[in-house]
Amino acid sequence: MRHNSRLSLDQKVLHLFQCAMGRIKLDTITDFARRGYDAKVVCGACGNATHWNAVELAMELQRRRKPLRVEAVEPLMKCKACGKRRAIIQPVEMF
Numbered sequence: 001m002r003h004n005s006r007l008s009l010d011q012k013v014l015h016l017f018q019c020a021m022g023r024i025k026l027d028t029i030t031d032f033a034r035r036g037y038d039a040k041v042v043c044g045a046c047g048n049a050t051h052w053n054a055v056e057l058a059m060e061l062q063r064r065r066k067p068l069r070v071e072a073v074e075p076l077m078k079c080k081a082c083g084k085r086r087a088i089i090q091p092v093e094m095f
């Protein structure tokens, strides 16, 4: 029993460490939502940034039957400022 609770604490510390180091891999928009992140969509052409609630973005993509994988979503996001489709999606802390 004691051993189990110790192990889970260690895992928690490891998780925090990985978060701090930015080593957590977020493959899908759903992963963002599950880990409590929002999505920042930065235009690769002009640098214009848009902030998305990850849950809303995931729902929007599902509604349009689009993939949820980050690397598949990036070319789909159209920049409002310049109209280019070359986005970079990053996890950001929720507001």
Ligand SMILES: [Zn+2]
Residues within 6 Å of the ligand: 043, 044, 045, 046, 047, 048, 079, 080, 081, 082, 083, 084
């Ligand atoms: Zn742009």
